Amino acid sequence: MVLVTGFPKLLARRVAGALASRGPVVLLVPEEHAEPAADFAATLPDARVLTGDVASMHLGLSTAEYRDLSADCSEIVHVADSSNVGADKPALERENVEGTRTVLELAQDCRGLRRFTHFSTVFVSGDRVGVIAEDELSAGQSFRSFYEQSKFEAELLVRRAMGQLPCTVLRPAFIVGDSRTGEIDRFDGPYIVAGLLLSTRLQVPLPLPGDGVAPLNVVPIDFVAAAAAAIHHDPRAVGRTFQIVDPNPSSSRRVYERVAEREGKKLPRLSLGYKLTDTLLKLPGLERLTREQRMAFATVNHLSFYSSRNTLEILDGTGISCPPIEGYLDKLIEYAQKARNKGT
Template sequence: MKQHTYFLTGYPGFLASNLIKQLLHDHQQDIKQIYLLVLPSLQDKATKEIINLAKTTGHDPSIFSVVTGDITEPTLALEHDINREIQESVTHVFHLAAVYDLAVPKNIAYKVNVDGTENICNWVKTLGNLERYTYFSTAYVAGMREGKIYENELAAGQSFKNHYEETKYHAEVLVEELKQSVPTTIIRPGIVKGHSSSGETIKFDGLYFMLNLLDHISFLPFLPYMGDGKPEGNFVPSDYVLRATSYLAIAPVGKGKTYHLTDPNPYTMHELQKILAEAYLGKTPKGTVPVSWVKSSLSAGPVRKWLQVELEAMDYFTIDASFDCSSAVADLKGSGIVCPDLKDTIGPMVEFYRKYKHDRSKHIQIN
């Protein structure tokens, strides 16, 4: 049996770190080597973490190679001999490196998300033994589109809520063009939250903004709903995204496909607010305040920083989009991998949040 050599960007970030664990768990007999592209400034940290990961998972540290580079540079700024070695051996590339912040400035988002992905796309064309290129996109390349959104759709003249969405869209356009010449799989997760059973996450963003808000307004005599609450909130636990990616990125069925790793049975924002308020504070929201009023309040920096909520997060309360994930569900059938009911994951999520909410390293910087 031919052994595989993997190359990942985005390490030592949360998704890349945990995807490595998932790949080792699912495909360890097939893995010969794993190359991890890291910025020079992160080399020491990445090396220590990968040694620890090898120790805790019982794998030989020699299967990991931490290589320094930069996706924003041509040929990824890889040292010549290392680049040649990788070009001749790598069979699977996983591109996860990106700026995920909803409030990211436009120039930074374009440099990393678009220019970086273009460099990766050009580089994978030079790989002599490539079997699959897997790109981590987002369901929110749909931008401000509303209604049912399908996995085979991308360009529909949409506008975007923020620079993150816009740049991930332009990056996916580049990857989509590559499908004709390179065996490619595009993964579009919903908004990723912590592990479904442990609640573990490394940062409190996305759905956790709602917990941050509840934590800071818990003293109020009653909690109002924000907006009419009709739009769906598509939040998926990290372990579902990782298990599905590990399967679809290797299985022959995934070649040339784009997948929505989204919740097939999502709750509305109204339902989510109720579920979280009851789980975290034991209170049921009453009444409604307009999203425009909340956005107006969050436009003041001190208010944003106190509540620990990004202004841009409020846009997800108003866009009524529904993500069809029929291809993902069909191609995962028989694998045992299914998206859990979000309600069943809220208990561990809240417990983890309570334990670590005072850990400043888990909160993103609000400007």
């Protein structure tokens, strides 16, 4: 039986769906989401719901529930986290660090555990630039947000547990909508940048930061779920880290120019470095941008290239590969526009 945390996140639902064909699934779900979780579980071949809290002792379960779970659980996929870069440090530490610590404690108590798979993020690299390998974590980097720092600290916990537990770490790039439908449950990061670049409410035209050569490190959610399931089930993945990325990412400028073209607009050709961009964001009309919006601009201007050698090794021969964004960008735009029109 596999335990999946993170509901109601779309990623948790997609991962649970990808794992369901291999055996029973248990969803750990906050109490306020129990009803929709039960509805979702009913769509899977063999799934049930446990209400709890990843950051509480024994996951917020009763003594009997925790005892039964630790006896029956052979696999854990830890998807739950807070990805809100605008959240304060205590909230992020509770969900991302303490939540990971608590789920690792469950893993220690599972007598028949075969795999613990932890969802991290490529952004544990912080402000590092250049090529970043999968086996690298602590490299003297600084962090641009409490979110990055909390995910780094959570991954450290998992790395330290690798000597005692069969752990695997997954580091997806920024997750965007399904490559076939555009479906996504959160319009942040690259979506925020697109919205601001095309906004008619800004008092000054907003250029794309930098010269636009920085790669847009995004991956569609259907690829992430399929890759995660394949890696999770592969015995070669134990004790290793996998960056789930587009091995040939397009530049930020190329992607956003295409987005602008669809709206009948052109991006300013002005090129600014990160520090000048930060100054620009403080100009009248822009100084009210949120922390999340500022972070989104910093991300698309970052010259980081994530190696995915381990991921490519495991996925070789599976038929699972990351599609180029040019092939599904229209789907992302259409889905975002429909959601905006609905007011979601």
